Amino acid sequence: MKENIEKEKPDFEGQIARNELRIKPAELKIKKRQAQKSRFASPLLITIFTGIISLLVIGPASYLQSGTNVELEQRKTQSSLIRKAVEMAGGKNESRLKSNAASANLKFADAAFDFRRT
Numbered sequence: 001m002k003e004n005i006e007k008e009k010p011d012f013e014g015q016i017a018r019n020e021l022r023i024k025p026a027e028l029k030i031k032k033r034q035a036q037k038s039r040f041a042s043p044l045l046i047t048i049f050t051g052i053i054s055l056l057v058i059g060p061a062s063y064l065q066s067g068t069n070v071e072l073e074q075r076k077t078q079s080s081l082i083r084k085a086v087e088m089a090g091g092k093n094e095s096r097l098k099s100n101a102a103s104a105n106l107k108f109a110d111a112a113f114d115f116r117r118t
């Protein structure tokens with residue numbers, strides 16, 4: 001029995017080698033396809049693509065937000081100036097001088113903010 005196994009061993013090894021040679025080209029084709037697919041799905045390319053998209057979206061959004069913030073701060077300043085001018089003119093025993101000062105302050109604030117808008 002041992003002799004039979006020893007005699008058939010080279011035949012089996014030859015069959016295995018032939019089968020491997022027949023399978024190798026198919027394996028290479030599959031590996032090439034996988035390599036081509038993974039080239040476009042590599043972590044580095046995905047990261048670079050995400051960064052570019054982020055810059056394209058966040059840049060304009062940030063610009064618009066900063067413009068809105070500047071306008072908001074201008075309105076806050078203008079309203080505080082108007083509030084101070086009205087407080088100066090407030091009271092039952094106000095003099096004409098206080099009233100004129102409040103009016104001048106309001107005109108100055110209005111002119112200052114119209115100047116900034118242009």
